[in-house]
Amino acid sequence: MAAAVGRICGARLLKNYGIVTPQVYQLSTSAQGWTKSRKLWLSTLGVVGGGVGALLFALEQSVQATGSEAHPYHQPWAHDGWFKSLDHASVRRGYEVYKQVCKACHSLQYISYRNLVNVTHTEAEAKAEAAEVMIKDGPDDEGNYFERPGKLSDYFPSPYPNENAARAANNGAYPPDLSLIASARHGGEDYIFALLTGYMEPPAGIPLREGQSYNPYFPGGAISMAQVLFDEAAEYTDGTPATASQLAKDISTFLRWCAEPELDDRRLMTIKAIGMFSMLTAVVYYYKRHKWSVLKSRKLAYKPVSKK
Numbered sequence: 001m002a003a004a005v006g007r008i009c010g011a012r013l014l015k016n017y018g019i020v021t022p023q024v025y026q027l028s029t030s031a032q033g034w035t036k037s038r039k040l041w042l043s044t045l046g047v048v049g050g051g052v053g054a055l056l057f058a059l060e061q062s063v064q065a066t067g068s069e070a071h072p073y074h075q076p077w078a079h080d081g082w083f084k085s086l087d088h089a090s091v092r093r094g095y096e097v098y099k100q101v102c103k104a105c106h107s108l109q110y111i112s113y114r115n116l117v118n119v120t121h122t123e124a125e126a127k128a129e130a131a132e133v134m135i136k137d138g139p140d141d142e143g144n145y146f147e148r149p150g151k152l153s154d155y156f157p158s159p160y161p162n163e164n165a166a167r168a169a170n171n172g173a174y175p176p177d178l179s180l181i182a183s184a185r186h187g188g189e190d191y192i193f194a195l196l197t198g199y200m201e202p203p204a205g206i207p208l209r210e211g212q213s214y215n216p217y218f219p220g221g222a223i224s225m226a227q228v229l230f231d232e233a234a235e236y237t238d239g240t241p242a243t244a245s246q247l248a249k250d251i252s253t254f255l256r257w258c259a260e261p262e263l264d265d266r267r268l269m270t271i272k273a274i275g276m277f278s279m280l281t282a283v284v285y286y287y288k289r290h291k292w293s294v295l296k297s298r299k300l301a302y303k304p305v306s307k308k
């Protein structure tokens with residue numbers, strides 16, 4: 001491939017301009033000229049390097065294999081791939097699932113209502129969403145704290161005042177903040193989808209404590225979050241049938257957006273960057289051949305001084 005490209009491009013660029021004849025030098029990579037010790041050293045290095053690499057790989061794999069949890073299946077997400085954007089209808093539905101189900105226990109502290117504008121909601125809709133919640137504010141002129149309806153600049157309020165209250169309400173387990181969970185967990189949205197839809201009866205011999213459920217995708221299997229997604233567990237405003245797997249898909253997409261709100265912009269930049277750099281590369285390549293052509297095609301001749 002590279003040779004073909006070189007032949008096609010090079011032949012034209014280095015065309016004989018009528019002044020100089022291009023001279024071709026051949027560089028050899030054959031090992032014929034190598035000394036015995038050099039060969040020995042290099043092959044030892046190769047074998048040792050390969051061995052160490054294989055050992056590291058095996059160790060890494062064995063660490064992952066010792067976990068008892070099931071590996072989440074990869075789902076065909078709309079945003080999979082370098083040039084794909086998030087499915088915004090799904091992100092909006094995911095917000096509805098968060099609001100109706102997950103919000104009871106999980107905070108989303110790094111997302112504010114203004115982040116929804118032009119992503120899932122119009123500005124007026126986002127304002128209405130914000131106005132539905134009460135935000136603690138203050139102190140006012142008399143030094144008192146008070147509650148007021150939310151504004152676009154407010155962050156999503158947490159369901160519990162602090163971690164201790166959250167633990168007390170959940171059998172001692174802490175429902176983690178979901179803002180970055182899609183990036184924080186191995187498997188990302190695949191893991192979240194598998195976790196939410198993967199609840200089952202515990203296999204024989206796995207003891208569960210009070211308030212725990214069995215989920216093969218959760219490390220250790222015993223999770224302190226009961227199954228929360230069932231068919232019709234939330235209502236969609238766009239009329240999509242709210243099956244458990246649909247809810248899980250939408251909340252997973254929403255949580256990916258929460259973890260990477262800049263995802264679409266980044267993908268757009270990728271497309272622009274690839275376009276720009278491929279043009280630049282072509283120009284730079286041509287320029288390099290142009291500048292070097294004189295040096296590369298000159299002919300050096302050795303002319304012995306004649307003894308008189």
Ligand code: HEC
Nearest residue numbers: 101102104105170173174175176181192223224225228251
């Ligand atoms: C009734 C409270 C409750 C609700 C509702 C709830 N969760 Fe949880 N969630 C928890 C608790 C408690 C934990 C901690 C579990 C543990 O550590 O054993 C948790 C943990 C999690 C985890 C982290 C698992 C891990 O790998 O550490 C994710 C992801 C999660 N919940 C997602 C969700 C989503 C998405 C929803 C909404 C569809 C939701 N939860 C609804 C209580 C809840």
